[in-house]
Amino acid sequence: MSRHHNSAGRGEDAQPDDGAPGSTDRGTISRRQMLNTVGVGLGVMAVGTSGASGQTSGQYPGMDAPDGYRVPAYSEGPRxxxxxxxxxxxxxxxxxxxxxxxxxxxxxxGICSTQPIPSTDEIHKQIDMYEEHYENYRTHSDFPTPDELRDITYSAASSTQSGSTPSGLSETAERIIERAHADEEDPLYVCVGGSMTEVAQALHEDPSIKDSIRVTSVGTWNTDQDPAARDYVYNEHPDLWWVESDSAYAGTWTAEDEAGVDSCGYMEEHVHGVGALGDYWATIEPCCMGQGCWQTGDFYTYAILLHGDPDDPTSPSWGGRWQPTDHGPNYWTDLSGTTIGKWADDYFADFARRLEWGVTVGIQDD
Structure with a gap:
């Protein structure tokens, strides 16, 4: 029997979903164009509306989350x-x-690189930064060692899929197959913020993994860079469990809401300078906005696993809510970016708390 997770205890969706279903045009909208289309962070972005957390509407709470607030609330998360x-x-x-x-x-x-930049250099660079604070992280929770993370770092195919059918098998594709079969009763979520070539290769090599994997992915620009792989997966595997976003992921993009709350300022206050990774965040200039802001739209691909019920994409989660389609029984796509952005108070606060773990010592068990 497949393991099912209960909701992380934050109750029903805190507000109605806003907006019409997002565009499903494939690979035609860049992230910069998408920002102009939806407005920065979808305008008000409905931040602060998750009343179950006891936080004030329209305000980023910083480090003031209630005592005992921990998200997620499962004992252990999905693969x-x-x-x-x-x-x-x-x-x-x-x-x-x-x-x-x-x-x-x-x-x-696995933490796996993809095209169009298949190098694992960035992964190893950040694991080195993680290592600087590992001894603190481990006093707060059961964090893996830096070497354990290095051992599950994998590279991509040397190029994206060029024909209508996948060819070759990258080490990332091999890893997908291996881990899909490692525990066939416990789903393996494949969270794709880049190219779909690895997923296409794995499915072509071993279609039986469809019984064990669940894919979450960002389309638009990524589809434009790797259309053959995306179309192969879409057309040849309509029964694949797959949540694909072409617009709603932009609900994670934030700058300033109508109340004047500046999330770039939030990052500057609560993230920049918090350990090596916080220092690094402050140097990153995301597309569309200024240096060190929050621009991580790909966050949705795994945020759906952090808070909510990952078995049901139509239910509320940090990764949003998704609508079924007539493409297949297990394919969901965009509903509204506000279904993600509405949780910003919560996921910003929890990120800041966890980043702080790297520079503080927790309670150690004897």
């Missing part, structure tokens, strides 16, 4: 592989900094 072109636009290294704060909870089966 996942995180795939991205980590050396690409600023949102990609940002996403990895954020992801590393949750490797105690997520059962990470």
């Amino acid at each position: 996942c592989l995180y795939l991205n072109d980590f050396g690409g636009e600023g949102d990609n290294p940002q996403g990895l900094i954020h992801f590393l704060q949750y490797v105690d909870y997520l059962r990470v089966e």
